[in-house]
Amino acid sequence: MKTLETDIAIIGVGSAGMVAYKSARKHTDRIVTIESGPYGTTCARVGCMPSKLLIAAGNAARAVRQASHFGVHAPAPRIDGVAVMQRVREERDRFAQFSVDEVEAWPPEHRLHGLARFIAPGVLQIDDHTQVRARTVVIATGASPVVPSELKEALGERLIINDDVFDWQDLPQSVAVMGSGVIGLELAHALHALGVRVRLLSRNHKIGPLSDPDVLASAQHITAAELPCAFNSQLEQATRTEQGVQLHYTNEDGSSTTETFDYLLMATGRKPNLSGLNLAAAHVALDERGQPSIDTLTRQIKNQPIFITGDAHSERPVLHEASDDGFAAGNNAAAWPDVRPYPLRASLGIVFSKPQIAMVGKSHRQLQQNKQAFARSTQSFANQGRARVDGNNSGMLALYADPSNGRFLGAEMIGPEAEHIAHLLAWALQQEQTVAQMLACPFYHPTVEEGLRSGLQRLRQALKD
Ligand SMILES: Cc1cc2nc3c(=O)[nH]c(=O)nc-3n(C[C@H](O)[C@H](O)[C@H](O)COP(=O)(O)OP(=O)(O)OC[C@H]3O[C@@H](n4cnc5c(N)ncnc54)[C@H](O)[C@@H]3O)c2cc1C
Ligand SMILES: NC(=O)c1ccc[n+]([C@@H]2O[C@H](COP(=O)([O-])OP(=O)(O)OC[C@H]3O[C@@H](n4cnc5c(N)ncnc54)[C@H](O)[C@@H]3O)[C@@H](O)[C@H]2O)c1
Numbered sequence: 001m002k003t004l005e006t007d008i009a010i011i012g013v014g015s016a017g018m019v020a021y022k023s024a025r026k027h028t029d030r031i032v033t034i035e036s037g038p039y040g041t042t043c044a045r046v047g048c049m050p051s052k053l054l055i056a057a058g059n060a061a062r063a064v065r066q067a068s069h070f071g072v073h074a075p076a077p078r079i080d081g082v083a084v085m086q087r088v089r090e091e092r093d094r095f096a097q098f099s100v101d102e103v104e105a106w107p108p109e110h111r112l113h114g115l116a117r118f119i120a121p122g123v124l125q126i127d128d129h130t131q132v133r134a135r136t137v138v139i140a141t142g143a144s145p146v147v148p149s150e151l152k153e154a155l156g157e158r159l160i161i162n163d164d165v166f167d168w169q170d171l172p173q174s175v176a177v178m179g180s181g182v183i184g185l186e187l188a189h190a191l192h193a194l195g196v197r198v199r200l201l202s203r204n205h206k207i208g209p210l211s212d213p214d215v216l217a218s219a220q221h222i223t224a225a226e227l228p229c230a231f232n233s234q235l236e237q238a239t240r241t242e243q244g245v246q247l248h249y250t251n252e253d254g255s256s257t258t259e260t261f262d263y264l265l266m267a268t269g270r271k272p273n274l275s276g277l278n279l280a281a282a283h284v285a286l287d288e289r290g291q292p293s294i295d296t297l298t299r300q301i302k303n304q305p306i307f308i309t310g311d312a313h314s315e316r317p318v319l320h321e322a323s324d325d326g327f328a329a330g331n332n333a334a335a336w337p338d339v340r341p342y343p344l345r346a347s348l349g350i351v352f353s354k355p356q357i358a359m360v361g362k363s364h365r366q367l368q369q370n371k372q373a374f375a376r377s378t379q380s381f382a383n384q385g386r387a388r389v390d391g392n393n394s395g396m397l398a399l400y401a402d403p404s405n406g407r408f409l410g411a412e413m414i415g416p417e418a419e420h421i422a423h424l425l426a427w428a429l430q431q432e433q434t435v436a437q438m439l440a441c442p443f444y445h446p447t448v449e450e451g452l453r454s455g456l457q458r459l460r461q462a463l464k465d
Helices: 015-025 042-046 048-070 081-104 149-158 182-193 213-226 319-335 364-369 385-390 418-430 435-439 449-464
Strands: 002-011 031-035 111-113 116-120 123-126 130-139 143-145 174-178 197-201 234-240 245-250 256-261 263-266 270-272 306-308 348-351 356-361 375-380 396-401 408-415
Touching (some): 002 319, 149 234, 174 256, 182 213, 356 418, 385 449, 418 449
Parallel strands (some): 002 031, 174 197
Antiparallel strands (some): 123 130, 143 270, 234 245, 245 256, 356 408, 396 408
16 A cells, blocks of 8 residues: 655645646646646536537538528438437547646646545545545545436446436437436537437426526516426336336326337436545534535535535536636635635626527525525517527526626526626626616627616616616
8 A cells, every 4th residue: 555645635626626736736746646637627627618519510401401591491400320429429539639738748646547535634546546635635526417216227328417417429319308407408409409209307497507487487478488398297117118217207287198209318407426435434513404504615525624516516517617716716725724715706697508508606595595585587589689589599698796796696588699798797797797887888789788778778777766
């Protein structure tokens, strides 16, 4: 057994772990990173990038189909599944290789391979080959999909997760997608647009992270029109067949459906990779969800020389937050015990569905849960000028503001250009702008952003009422 002494041990070399390493390295050379899987990051290998590549292919197919709306008639697109998946894999590999190259350029003595777990405070066991004694530890272990073991046993390799999709050599004929959260929506829309027979199964009426009643109702309507869905359905039985899977489920109205698919894609949430770390040996207390109590600004686990980053602590499991966490944790792990707060950016989430969904700042649910007074406006995109020009005039924007000072608080949206409107809103939120200040900014004509201006004008009126 090899033993090592170091200042900082970083568990997990994904997006957060890589940034933590680079930040810590500015202060000390005594760093060890530990990675149990391949380098390349979840985002580039099996997350953000390959999913957006598949979505881009789906958007291209959709554009051809919708061209006739403009009087431009093209034959139905012929989808070459092998070529679609080849581009997804090749571009994915190219993105992932940038991270692999970066990590492999780090000094070899800074890189260990194996599964890390605590055996005592400040002491990590890596597989059965190395023990690392570290002054501080950064946990950057990411998250993994939740897959019920009984379904996995019943369906074997016909039950898949997002990772499997991006390794396909060809598109399958049919896929049932379980879960109408972020991953379920993005992949179901992309596969459907690429001509795969899809059924989106949801045990409730949720659409991604949406909570505003009007935006959610609009999203339910749009999603049901766009995709074959079974909302509020209950999977009763899943059986492996020679060709794939047979699913028997109860529908919202009590009727039953039996359908066969090539695969069942599980998209029912992701869980932080903490259970294998044996945090009890580090004297870290966990709550009922198996989460440690952390200071969100320093990223420190309360009263411990341990920092936690990215999807491993699940508050905001998106890429830019993982990078920010890594930066804060890397610097603080080096500075410990003189840690300092690193402020959070305005909260921003985007779902690359059709149309896109965006969440900025406080959601409707959070405002209600906090019992916070708020003014609200809603704005439909059905008659928005530029959206009608482009033939993507569906969706709804809800905006919230603080009645005590007129400051913008948050927004929920499904609709055209949501990714760009959400950025404008997040920047205004971070600058603590009032609705009046936002309306004093320029809005070009004719743009979808004019729909945002209409929503802000209504919000200004709601603040007066
Ligand atoms: C399908 C999908 C699409 C996504 N799309 C987007 C998007 O469009 N935009 C966006 O912002 N975010 C997106 N995300 C989320 C984003 O990918 C994550 O927030 C981000 O990758 C988290 O980075 P991380 O460093 O926390 O984890 P990871 O990159 O997963 O790194 C964790 C690393 O820790 C290693 N590890 C785990 N346990 C141990 C252990 N005990 N010992 C040693 N090593 C260990 C793992 O092998 C892994 O390499 C998507 C995620 C998925 C799954
Ligand atoms: N565009 C992006 O930024 C992007 C894309 C993909 C993933 N992500 C990140 O990854 C995280 C995880 O995504 P996700 O889609 O796995 O989780 P999610 O929490 O968004 O969705 C999970 C869905 O599964 C449902 N569900 C849970 N248990 C179920 C069960 N037993 N049966 C049926 N349905 C069930 C939930 O009601 C929910 O709708 C997201 O929160 C997001 O932060 C981000």
